[in-house]
Amino acid sequence: MPEVIFPGPEGRLEGRYHPQKERDAPIAIVLHPHPQFGGTMNNKVVYNLHYAFFNMGFTVLRFNFRGVGRSQGEYDQGVGELSDAASALDYLQSMNNNSKHCWVAGFSFGAWIGMQLLMRRPEITGFISVAPPANMYDFSFLAPCPSSGLVINGTNDRVAPPADTHSLVNKLHEQKGITITHTEIDGAGHFFETDEYMDTMVGNVSDYVKRRLTETSR
Structure with missing residues (x-):
């Protein structure tokens, strides 16, 4: 898989870019966990999501946020x-301007x-939100949430407790015009620690994305 370096707001950003042969293939970016707690684009969950999208026919980019790996800059509180x-999405779109789905x-x-x-x-037509830390960050900016997506978490998540995820999903359910699908994986922790949990998570994501793509192609 080609390593890529592309321009970011604070200098170079390092990524892994996995194109499809089809010029109009859908595109996806995959974002890694917290840079100050060991999060990188090679995190196991991120890596598996990347390949799940590629195996569904997406051209995929994952990358390191500023200050991680070979990406320039330093941590900036999320801003x-x-x-x-x-910038990563701009780069991906510039290489794939025939894509109908993002x-x-x-x-x-x-x-x-x-x-x-x-x-x-x-232009983003769908999202996957794995173990969103609704206990640590304010998600109230999702008013309204502009597209449908999947929220997925483990019932034994001690980093982002399920109760907070439920509250987030319930707020999103109140919004009209979009559908938020919520899936919980019984017994899984924040990092989907076993192969079984990881495979179940990836399987749920793949089933959801395939279903959405089928619906939009009708």
Whole structure:
């Protein structure tokens, strides 16, 4: 998979870019967890989400936020990281200007950034939010949430407790014109620690995305 370096707001950003042969393939970016707690684009959840999208026919980009790996800059409390994500989407779109579908997927801190990107970019047609840390960050900016998506978490998540995720999902359910699907994986922790939990999470994501793509192609 090609390593790529592309311009970000604070200098170079390092990514992994996985194109499809079809010029009009859908595109997706995958956002990693918190940079100050060991989050990188090679996080296991992020890596598995990346390949799940690629195996469904998406051209996919995952990348390191500023200050992580070979990406320049330093941690910026989520503000700069949102700008990084916007630059990553710009880069992906510039390479794939025939794509009809654009998705964003994020894990933990990356889910929070992904949901903010959703508010800025009306071309995003769907989102995957894995273990969103609704206990740590304010998600009230999702008013209204502009597109339908999947929120998925484990019932034993001690980093982002399920009760807070339920509150977030319930607020999103009140909004008209979109459908928020919520799936919980029984027994899984924040990082979907076993192969079984990881496979179940990826399977749920794949089923959801395939269903959405089928619906939009009718």
